Amino acid sequence: MRIALIAHDELKDEMVDFVTAHADALGGCQLVTTGTTGKRIADETGLAVNRQASGPLGGDLQIGAMIADGAIDGVVFLRDPLTAQAHEPDISALLRVCDVKDVPLATNVASANLLVDGLLDEE
Numbered sequence: 414m415r416i417a418l419i420a421h422d423e424l425k426d427e428m429v430d431f432v433t434a435h436a437d438a439l440g441g442c443q444l445v446t447t448g449t450t451g452k453r454i455a456d457e458t459g460l461a462v463n464r465q466a467s468g469p470l471g472g473d474l475q476i477g478a479m480i481a482d483g484a485i486d487g488v489v490f491l492r493d494p495l496t497a498q499a500h501e502p503d504i505s506a507l508l509r510v511c512d513v514k515d516v517p518l519a520t521n522v523a524s525a526n527l528l529v530d531g532l533l534d535e536e
């Protein structure tokens with residue numbers, strides 16, 4: 414399974430906690446991340462990640478291109494609903510291409526837990 418993991422700054426602690434909670438299942442996946450999210454995950458969980466650019470510098474678009482290519486099976490994108498982002502068009506493009514390609518997308522921890530349970534058949 415190829416899983417994309419992305420979190421805005423206010424949600425990065427939650428992302429690290431989420432990955433830690435599912436480390437066994439996610440450890441068996443290919444993980445693709447945006448830049449800063451991936452650094453936090455790698456440093457704090459020890460899992461290997463394929464880091465793209467930081468979101469504001471095009472990382473969302475790079476992951477969106479992978480989704481368009483059929484190279485991603487699921488996306489966890491912990492979005493900050495309370496803070497405006499300068500790269501909002503890139504975020505919208507990433508969310509849109511998930512719908513175009515019918516790729517499972519979780520934008521909060523509750524749905525991310527369901528996504529991992531559904532995709533990775535965690536015991």
Ligand SMILES: O=C(CO)COP(=O)(O)O
Binds near residue numbers: 422447468469472
């Ligand atoms: O901005 C982001 C997603 O839109 C995330 O990017 P970083 O992981 O580099 O902070």
